């Protein structure tokens with residue numbers, strides 16, 4: 312088991328979120344891409360405006376690193392037209408993986424037809440262009456019942472509309488990593504959340520993201536059955552692998 316091949320190394324802050332200048336943010340992004348190339352992670356996950364830069368660096372380095380980006384991030388409440396436009400732009404720039412934020416607020420408000428339509432359309436565009444598609448449910452914004460229902464809804468849209476051979480390319484993903492909970496409660500890939508997702512999304516794969524910080528956290532997620540881990544601590548996790556191989 313090569314843990315690095317589970318890791319979507321992630322840097323999704325804007326310059327203002329990071330509290331630095333635009334130029335300095337580009338330096339952070341470049342360093343993250345270089346590190347991901349060097350470390351042979353599965354993928355570098357960056358904001359859409361940096362996809363072309365990542366592709367150029369990867370080409371120059373003759374690396375197999377994949378590039379992922381986020382669509383309608385982090386709130387997921389744009390209309391379908393905006394989501395599709397962002398997805399097409401990311402595809403044009405060469406992104407390999409498209410991590411869409413579900414319109415989870417609409418789902419919570421009972422607008423099931425809207426969310427079904429965006430899942431169908433977004434997945435269609437991704438798969439037609441040979442991309443991997445992930446649907447972020449923003450688990451911390453949902454009740455347990457809603458986590459179960461939304462995971463199952465995504466699964467049902469996919470199995471009713473796509474071929475079995477496509478299932479492995481459509482993930483259900485836990486979190487943006489940007490959701491602020493009241494009282495600072497855990498906002499990401501907790502064990503109970505991931506178990507509910509795995510049980511209800513299968514046969515679709517699950518990506519654990521949000522708060523996965525250590526080698527132990529990552530191994531726990533892999534043992535549960537996730538196929539990818541999105542994390543801003545990929546190097547720490549990979550370094551943990553040097554000392555103990557728990558598999």
Ligand SMILES: O=C[C@H](O)COP(=O)(O)O
Pocket residue numbers: 321323356486487488489499520521522523541542543544
């Ligand atoms: O998609 C991945 C998340 O943004 C990563 O969250 P994290 O910063 O808690 O590792």
